[in-house]
């Protein structure tokens with residue numbers, strides 16, 4: 001095909017101008033990589049639209065004949081993914097702010113907190129299951145100071161924090177890896193109550 005007789009990448013008719021694949025008003029440049037042969041009708045109909053906002057059939061035809069159009073579609077998709085990621089981060093920021101406000105409210109008023117909230121707010125830096133286990137097993141676990149709605153026991157924030165800072169090694173946590181292999185992770189801190197080793201299994205009869 002002679003260069004002097006190009007066809008419109010969008011509709012296949014005779015090209016009469018160059019289209020900005022990404023419109024200048026949407027950040028497109030005048031570089032050759034952003035220009036493609038087009039007819040006047042497609043050029044003006046597409047106007048300030050991104051490829052993903054225009055007639056899909058014409059865009060698909062252009063993708064098949066013009067690598068620059070395909071490259072632009074990939075860029076639009078990458079932009080969309082970046083925006084999704086940014087929105088996700090904004091939501092995470094909002095959640096962190098909500099936690100901060102909840103913690104501030106607790107610290108400035110009753111200073112009493114349930115264990116679920118204490119874990120959620122980071123007052124105790126371990127998981128809820130480990131805290132509940134500690135409440136049962138650790139004689140140094142703080143006493144509740146009140147009972148909240150629904151019968152939940154409430155603890156003093158300062159006492160929970162002091163306990164968490166000095167928690168003994170009885171808090172060693174057993175977790176299960178994929179494949180159900182139990183792994184015991186020792187907690188940081190001095191062993192105040194050594195854990196009794198399990199007795200060896202008796203030999204099986206027979």
Ligand SMILES: [Zn+2]
Pocket residue numbers: 008009010011012013038039040041042043
């Ligand atoms: Zn056209």
